[in-house]
Amino acid sequence: MLSITDISIRLAGRLLIDGGTAQIIPGARVGLVGRNGTGKSTLFKAIRGELSLESGAIDLPPRWRVGSLAQEAPDGPESLIEVVLKADLERQSLLDEAETAIDPDRIAEIHTRLADIDAHSAPSRAAAILSGLGFSTADQARPCHEFSGGWRMRVALAATLFAAPDLLLLDEPTNYLDLEGTLWLEDHLANYPRTVIVVSHDRDLLDTSVNQILHLDRGKLALYRGGYSRFEEQRATREMLDAKHAKRQEAERKRLQDFVDRFKAKATKARQAQSRVKMLERMKPVTALVTQDVREISFPAPEKLLSPPIIAVDNVSVGYEPGKAVLNRVTLRIDNDDRIALLGSNGNGKSTLVKLLAGRLTPFAGKVTRAERLSIAYFAQHQLDELDEEGSPYDHVRRLMMDAPETKVRGRVGAIGFSGKAGDTLVKSLSGGEKARLLLGLATFFGPNMIILDEPTNHLDIDSRAALAEAINEFPGAVIMVSHDRYLIDACADQLWVVADRTVTPYDGDLEDYRRAVLSQHGMRVPMRDRQDETMNGARNDRDRDVAPPRPASANEKKKILAAEAEIARITAIIAKIDAALALPDLFQRDPVKAGQLGKARASAAAALQRAEDEWLEASSPQSAG
Numbered sequence: 001m002l003s004i005t006d007i008s009i010r011l012a013g014r015l016l017i018d019g020g021t022a023q024i025i026p027g028a029r030v031g032l033v034g035r036n037g038t039g040k041s042t043l044f045k046a047i048r049g050e051l052s053l054e055s056g057a058i059d060l061p062p063r064w065r066v067g068s069l070a071q072e073a074p075d076g077p078e079s080l081i082e083v084v085l086k087a088d089l090e091r092q093s094l095l096d097e098a099e100t101a102i103d104p105d106r107i108a109e110i111h112t113r114l115a116d117i118d119a120h121s122a123p124s125r126a127a128a129i130l131s132g133l134g135f136s137t138a139d140q141a142r143p144c145h146e147f148s149g150g151w152r153m154r155v156a157l158a159a160t161l162f163a164a165p166d167l168l169l170l171d172e173p174t175n176y177l178d179l180e181g182t183l184w185l186e187d188h189l190a191n192y193p194r195t196v197i198v199v200s201h202d203r204d205l206l207d208t209s210v211n212q213i214l215h216l217d218r219g220k221l222a223l224y225r226g227g228y229s230r231f232e233e234q235r236a237t238r239e240m241l242d243a244k245h246a247k248r249q250e251a252e253r254k255r256l257q258d259f260v261d262r263f264k265a266k267a268t269k270a271r272q273a274q275s276r277v278k279m280l281e282r283m284k285p286v287t288a289l290v291t292q293d294v295r296e297i298s299f300p301a302p303e304k305l306l307s308p309p310i311i312a313v314d315n316v317s318v319g320y321e322p323g324k325a326v327l328n329r330v331t332l333r334i335d336n337d338d339r340i341a342l343l344g345s346n347g348n349g350k351s352t353l354v355k356l357l358a359g360r361l362t363p364f365a366g367k368v369t370r371a372e373r374l375s376i377a378y379f380a381q382h383q384l385d386e387l388d389e390e391g392s393p394y395d396h397v398r399r400l401m402m403d404a405p406e407t408k409v410r411g412r413v414g415a416i417g418f419s420g421k422a423g424d425t426l427v428k429s430l431s432g433g434e435k436a437r438l439l440l441g442l443a444t445f446f447g448p449n450m451i452i453l454d455e456p457t458n459h460l461d462i463d464s465r466a467a468l469a470e471a472i473n474e475f476p477g478a479v480i481m482v483s484h485d486r487y488l489i490d491a492c493a494d495q496l497w498v499v500a501d502r503t504v505t506p507y508d509g510d511l512e513d514y515r516r517a518v519l520s521q522h523g524m525r526v527p528m529r530d531r532q533d534e535t536m537n538g539a540r541n542d543r544d545r546d547v548a549p550p551r552p553a554s555a556n557e558k559k560k561i562l563a564a565e566a567e568i569a570r571i572t573a574i575i576a577k578i579d580a581a582l583a584l585p586d587l588f589q590r591d592p593v594k595a596g597q598l599g600k601a602r603a604s605a606a607a608a609l610q611r612a613e614d615e616w617l618e619a620s621s622p623q624s625a626g
Contacts, residue, residue, distance in 0.1 A: 002024035002058075198210065299447075306336065329503055379451070396442055
């Protein structure tokens, strides 16, 4: 068990964690969440032993291996597969020793251990991980130094996953991934056999891949059972109860204080008054809900909508070197209110397409027609480096409003999220999320007709991502998105275009269909909930293969289905009650025996639920009707 006991961590004079306590059981998959700057990465450093605690203790089981993503991307002449294989230090050490060992007993021990750790299947396992993260078979044999920094960080992630440490710490692992790599990682983490703690602002990853949420807020740690959606529900309920408790406590404090003030001078009431003073001293203050509303994001509307289509692309070929087209025979149109998400692995041409649409690339062949006076805002993560590090948000806005009065400039600075003194903070002192907000505000400053967003969420926390989705939905112009954040795509996109095989085609399906296709492509199993949803919602697609329609279920079969559904509902309710009890933050300290009993009860209920779901699937499947 990873035991975090009453720890306090101070960094640069600021108390980030104040008496934080949590118990992480072996095998738990935990999402560490909290606003940017609350100390999540600092907590990881403390767990790795890289940072001293002001007080408290962090205890790990003996011999536990702790692994995390390297800060620097690997580089050198070794092939990608070799870099990943060397991450398993024990395997590499045994293989090296096997080449020089001469003692028969030791040789036998080495090969027995190699068999125990399944060393001979290591190359195929490493290749599967690299493939899932977007590397082709040919790529895996290429030298590491031939790849860009972003791709080499994917290699670092592959090496970390391949090493399979007892405690895996991942800090924003999707930042260097496309949607396809993110979908693969979600599935991989959901089936990770050991303990994992992942810092992420990706709602879908936190709902799909983890079974506990560790919330860092106002210096305290609170552990919740379930994924992120369940955490939001539990947290809202807890904060509502805390607010009510704080209100009642304040009323009681006022009543006691009134009694003390009224009777402390009277001899006949002095003892009672003194008793109430002691009651006041013993009354532990309850921290009421502190509202931390995220600053909204807004995009200025264009002066007027243009006649559609605002962009028409007809049989276009485009690329960077003549004769080497990245995309061929592309035909598409974009209208005023389109919300389009581009899908497809990195390297297939998504960035090439958005540069074509933005007018930054000239086609080799074909025709691009743009509406007269079309204005396009283009946001890409690499543009963060183009901000003036020595300038403030005010300075950046002033350059766009050279002749405007001070009050108007300050007003626009505030409108993009930097009110008061925040407007004078140097860019080099801003967080990644604040820089992203500034760049979004500058890119859309003059009210464009179309906004292109290339991975806009990398530095935004969960609440800011929700604010971005709201801004996109309220914007009256067109929006083109490239993002690995499924929540953003689900919330905003009404069209999906796949960029693959050197062309662009509309995707006839939703994001869930695409997710299943990606997982199937990598040979990964479709999770039970997806198979169940497919059956219950009739989502198996007959266009993929010809299937004879199942005959109607008999009365006996319907009875079995209803009984199984009732059992599923009953067990689900039991699990919800157990989860509510396990969610109490002090349970493991207050009553560890009860906590253990509840954990066993939940495991038993989960197994029963699995059996009930299997019975439901068997009763519902077409085969059972034969």
